[in-house]
Amino acid sequence: MEHYNMNLTLKVWRQKNHHSAGTLESYQVKDISSEMSFLEMFDVLNEQLITDGKDPIAFDHDCREGICGSCSMYIDGRAHGPWTKNTVCQLHMRAFKNGDTIVVEPWRSKAFPVIKDLMVNRSAFDRIIQAGGYISVNTGNAVDANSLPIDKKDADNAFMAAACIGCGACVAACINSSAMLFVSAKVAQLSLLPQGQPERESRVLNMVAQMDKESFGNCSNTYACEAECPKGISVSNIARLNKEYLTAGLSTEQ
Amino acid sequence: MSFDSKIPTGEMNEKWNDYKGHVKLVNPANKRKLEIIVVGTGLAGASAAASLGEMGYKVKAFCFQDSPRRAHSIAAQGGINAAKNYQNDGDSVFRLFYDTVKGGDYRAREANVHRLAEVSSSIIDQCVAQGVPFAREYGGLLSNRSFGGTQVQRTFYAAGQTGQQLLLGAYSALERQVALGNVTMYARHEMQDVVLIDEKARGIIARNLVTGELEKHFGHAVLLCSGGYGNVFYLSTNAMGSNVTAAWKAHKKGAFFGNPCFTQIHPTCIPVSGEYQSKLTLMSESLRNDGRIWVPKKKDDNRKAIDIQEEERDYYLERRYPAFGNLVPRDVASRAAKERCDEGYGVGTTKLAVYLDFKDAFVRYGKIEQGKQGNTTGTLEEAIKLGKAVVEEKYGNLFEMYGKITGENPYEMPMRIYPAVHYTMGGLWVNYELQTTVKGLYALGEANFSDHGANRLGASALMQGLADGYFVIPYTLGNYLADDIGTANIPTSHPAFEATEKAVSNRIDTLMNIKGTKTVESFHKRLGKIMWEKCGMARNAKGLQEAITEIQELKREFWSDVKISGEIKAMNPELDKAGRVADFIELGELMCKDALERNESCGGHFREESQTDDGEAKRDDVNFSYVSAWEFRGESNWQLNKEPLNFEIVKPSQRSYK
Numbered sequence: 001m002e003h004y005n006m007n008l009t010l011k012v013w014r015q016k017n018h019h020s021a022g023t024l025e026s027y028q029v030k031d032i033s034s035e036m037s038f039l040e041m042f043d044v045l046n047e048q049l050i051t052d053g054k055d056p057i058a059f060d061h062d063c064r065e066g067i068c069g070s071c072s073m074y075i076d077g078r079a080h081g082p083w084t085k086n087t088v089c090q091l092h093m094r095a096f097k098n099g100d101t102i103v104v105e106p107w108r109s110k111a112f113p114v115i116k117d118l119m120v121n122r123s124a125f126d127r128i129i130q131a132g133g134y135i136s137v138n139t140g141n142a143v144d145a146n147s148l149p150i151d152k153k154d155a156d157n158a159f160m161a162a163a164c165i166g167c168g169a170c171v172a173a174c175i176n177s178s179a180m181l182f183v184s185a186k187v188a189q190l191s192l193l194p195q196g197q198p199e200r201e202s203r204v205l206n207m208v209a210q211m212d213k214e215s216f217g218n219c220s221n222t223y224a225c226e227a228e229c230p231k232g233i234s235v236s237n238i239a240r241l242n243k244e245y246l247t248a249g250l251s252t253e254q
Numbered sequence: 255m256s257f258d259s260k261i262p263t264g265e266m267n268e269k270w271n272d273y274k275g276h277v278k279l280v281n282p283a284n285k286r287k288l289e290i291i292v293v294g295t296g297l298a299g300a301s302a303a304a305s306l307g308e309m310g311y312k313v314k315a316f317c318f319q320d321s322p323r324r325a326h327s328i329a330a331q332g333g334i335n336a337a338k339n340y341q342n343d344g345d346s347v348f349r350l351f352y353d354t355v356k357g358g359d360y361r362a363r364e365a366n367v368h369r370l371a372e373v374s375s376s377i378i379d380q381c382v383a384q385g386v387p388f389a390r391e392y393g394g395l396l397s398n399r400s401f402g403g404t405q406v407q408r409t410f411y412a413a414g415q416t417g418q419q420l421l422l423g424a425y426s427a428l429e430r431q432v433a434l435g436n437v438t439m440y441a442r443h444e445m446q447d448v449v450l451i452d453e454k455a456r457g458i459i460a461r462n463l464v465t466g467e468l469e470k471h472f473g474h475a476v477l478l479c480s481g482g483y484g485n486v487f488y489l490s491t492n493a494m495g496s497n498v499t500a501a502w503k504a505h506k507k508g509a510f511f512g513n514p515c516f517t518q519i520h521p522t523c524i525p526v527s528g529e530y531q532s533k534l535t536l537m538s539e540s541l542r543n544d545g546r547i548w549v550p551k552k553k554d555d556n557r558k559a560i561d562i563q564e565e566e567r568d569y570y571l572e573r574r575y576p577a578f579g580n581l582v583p584r585d586v587a588s589r590a591a592k593e594r595c596d597e598g599y600g601v602g603t604t605k606l607a608v609y610l611d612f613k614d615a616f617v618r619y620g621k622i623e624q625g626k627q628g629n630t631t632g633t634l635e636e637a638i639k640l641g642k643a644v645v646e647e648k649y650g651n652l653f654e655m656y657g658k659i660t661g662e663n664p665y666e667m668p669m670r671i672y673p674a675v676h677y678t679m680g681g682l683w684v685n686y687e688l689q690t691t692v693k694g695l696y697a698l699g700e701a702n703f704s705d706h707g708a709n710r711l712g713a714s715a716l717m718q719g720l721a722d723g724y725f726v727i728p729y730t731l732g733n734y735l736a737d738d739i740g741t742a743n744i745p746t747s748h749p750a751f752e753a754t755e756k757a758v759s760n761r762i763d764t765l766m767n768i769k770g771t772k773t774v775e776s777f778h779k780r781l782g783k784i785m786w787e788k789c790g791m792a793r794n795a796k797g798l799q800e801a802i803t804e805i806q807e808l809k810r811e812f813w814s815d816v817k818i819s820g821e822i823k824a825m826n827p828e829l830d831k832a833g834r835v836a837d838f839i840e841l842g843e844l845m846c847k848d849a850l851e852r853n854e855s856c857g858g859h860f861r862e863e864s865q866t867d868d869g870e871a872k873r874d875d876v877n878f879s880y881v882s883a884w885e886f887r888g889e890s891n892w893q894l895n896k897e898p899l900n901f902e903i904v905k906p907s908q909r910s911y912k
């Protein structure tokens with residue numbers, strides 16, 4: 001892989017806190033290596049800001065390997081930036097070239113209020129899980145794991161849905177700020193598994209009700225979520241959710 | 255202060271059963287009156303908080319991330335061990351116990367390890383019941399893989415995302431208790447200190463990371479599940495926020511620190527690429543099942559890997575350790591890689607890397623696939639293509655991660671890897687009940703020192719975290735709280751809370767008022783460099799003495815010249831980081847002190863003064879068969895207490911993987 005250095009102009013959303021208004025501010029960074037990650041480039045910028053006596057840019061990050069779901073930047077109009085099936089922390093600077101101007105904003109959604117700069121509050125996702133994203137089994141109540149064989153196909157599909165990292169890119173990418181992809185991933189995982197059957201109906205009804213309460217928008221099937229999801233969570237999960245929801249709604253009406 | 259390991263008497267395989275049979279219980283009505291603070295929501299913390307909530311205690315759980323689901327456990331890749339013997343390959347509780355004691359190079363407490371092996375099986379049952387989608391065979395039963403340091407297949411996994419799936423299981427159980435009102439969750443909160451009243455832990459001071467306000471929280475007991483401290487080296491495979499602060503504050507309040515120098519350097523990580531590097535990425539050990547590690551036989555060979563012929567390659571692990579080959583334990587594999595690179599056989603631009611090659615696996619799996627298809631005329635190329643698909647199913651996400659970071663395609667050329675700091679076996683000293691030397695203060699998961707001795711075997715940290723949280727603390731905590739049911743909630747206006755809060759706030763003021771010239775990050779990097787060079791993969795007395803002096807100087811410089819921007823009463827990630835780095839600096843000194851004192855090589859701790867003729871680690875059981883439990887006495891002042899290790903079952907011998 002060939003390495004190169006670049007100079008860039010960054011336009012970054014700065015917002016002091018939830019109550020204040022924000023604006024885009026411009027910064028110059030020099031000699032950025034194509035081997036750096038996007039967040040390492042931000043580290044360089046922040047070091048520069050601190051040395052100049054300015055407030056560094058706040059952004060969420062932790063694992064820096066695409067699994068914790070903390071990082072969340074809207075880069076040049078795309079959630080997690082230009083690479084597909086990728087998180088910001090895994091985006092590397094070889095995606096850019098010398099002289100580029102890059103615009104970086106937070107997730108935009110009424111349900112994800114900005115805390116500071118690029119950091120948003122995603123606790124709505126936790127509350128959706130609280131509404132039913134679990135199997136009610138207390139510690140110590142389990143039977144032997146292999147007493148419950150599960151069709152490999154179902155297990156694999158459940159795993160694929162369970163791979164969601166709860167980052168919220170699907171919401172940020174959606175013109176309606178819908179959380180359907182996130183919710184459907186959990187509903188699908190648990191409805192595919194035999195362990196999930198007893199609470200199957202109440203789960204989908206309660207999780208959807210909570211989603212609506214959190215002021216996420218409605219899903220209008222534009223599939224922008226799937227396109228930007230770093231873990232490739234499929235919109236087929238949304239179809240499954242809709243089916244589950246309908247069935248559950250019908251059976252509770254009876 | 256109680257420095258008694260409290261190992262139950264009786265036969266090894268009866269101790270835990272006996273303990274459970276006689277332990278004091280708290281009745282349901284009393285449980286509702288008892289409050290418990292859980293710091294950390296990784297596997298240890300989330301499983302403990304959920305289980306205690308289910309039992310009826312009132313739990314308050316804390317984490318510094320924005321959601322408990324993001325704890326560093328989420329990043330664990332390869333798998334979790336359990337003595338299920340589903341593969342019928344001769345596994346048993348005893349074998350898991352034996353492998354772990356041996357793998358830990360005879361520096362772990364046998365009774366704890368035995369309990370861990372006993373409960374391992376229930377962990378898998380519990381996780382499956384929660385809907386954790388482990389990998390399965392076509393028959394619908396659970397699949398296993400093997401991991402380093404063992405000769406059986408006992409590792410359960412979910413592709414390369416096992417930690418994620420286990421944590422999401424524990425997280426869902428935790429959120430269920432939040433919904434039921436049994437657990438209150440405090441995300442974006444960082445514990446700053448523990449509050450002691452009458453020598454018992456009775457609460458914590460936490461900083462709300464969004465507002466910057468300090469908060470006082472009461473608890474009848476405090477559980478620290480705050481993870482490991484590998485980030486003392488600056489570069490490690492740990493998440494950026496992983497820190498020692500909670501454990502360190504407890505240490506300064508009287509909790510002994512066990513074996514601080516026992517660090518695990520993981521052999522298979524993506525090598526450092528430049529000065530700006532902020533963290534290192536692990537390539538799961540499970541890859542060593544199918545990948546072969548080699549370097550060129552010729553020094554300074556600058557040819558591309560694919561141009562180096564089979565007979566010109568040195569598969570040095572297979573050569574040195576024929577019995578275990580590429581599956582030797584981590585400490586052994588790491589040192590072997592360092593040895594080759596130090597001798598000038600390293601590859602890549604920095605020459606600090608070795609190859610991890612899947613070529614043979616592609617062929618092997620491809621031929622099996624051709625066999626399954628009844629294809630007897632297929633070409634080698636076709637086989638390789640089929641084999642790549644099999645490897646992709648097993649490790650796809652790791653290969654993808656490697657590609658994104660390095661810009662190279664690991665299906666076409668071998669991975670370049672090098673050892674990196676990964677895990678800390680050391681941690682707060684705890685007795686059999688997981689209680690520290692401070693009454694009512696417990697440590698679970700990576701934060702304690704307990705089960706892995708001087709080297710942890712792969713796939714056993716997840717097992718230990720969940721064992722501690724689901725199956726140990728629910729019993730042992732009751733044994734303490736049963737005597738505490740008469741204690742009413744102590745109001746946080748109590749002078750001890752006020753004084754501790756004041757001390758925390760003074761320290762923050764001091765930090766912010768230094769207004770020096772150097773960033774927190776620059777101090778952290780310098781600390782990391784000292785630690786890596788002098789307290790890393792190989793250590794010697796001279797280097798360690800120098801390191802101690804250098805760290806003391808660094809500490810003085812930090813407290814007179816650090817520059818922290820932003821405000822106190824607002825979100826301020828720089829301030830958070832400054833507090834953590836200040837604690838890492840103090841810990842670094844203790845680690846070097848511990849490494850200096852332990853003049854033997856064992857597990858991940860390699861003292862150059864103590865090696866065999868062929869460069870293997872040489873343990874000294876006569877002089878060092880103990881746990882070092884350091885007691886804080888004041889600035890740069892510690893007293894060493896020793897917990898002797900008695901091996902009733904597994905007789906220590908020089909570890910051999912040859």
Ligand SMILES: Cc1cc2nc3c(=O)[nH]c(=O)nc-3n(C[C@H](O)[C@H](O)[C@H](O)COP(=O)(O)OP(=O)(O)OC[C@H]3O[C@@H](n4cnc5c(N)ncnc54)[C@H](O)[C@@H]3O)c2cc1C
Nearest residue numbers: 294295296297298318327332333445481699700713715716
């Ligand atoms: C990349 C990687 C891969 C790994 N793969 C494996 C594997 O395959 N198998 C295996 O067995 N092990 C593996 N490990 C090791 C294993 O993941 C960890 O040891 C284990 O997950 C630690 O769990 P824990 O619950 O103790 O701590 P963590 O998961 O680290 O959780 C710590 C918690 O404490 C909180 N916290 C910390 N400090 C504070 C504070 N001051 N105030 C408030 N909250 C605080 C954090 O917010 C977090 O919630 C891996 C480790 C790494 C780095």
Ligand code: SF4
Nearest residue numbers: 164165167168170229
């Ligand atoms: S569905 Fe995808 S985009 Fe949405 S939260 Fe999950 S991982 Fe992120």
Ligand code: FES
Nearest residue numbers: 062064069071089
């Ligand atoms: S920092 Fe964890 S996913 Fe990006």
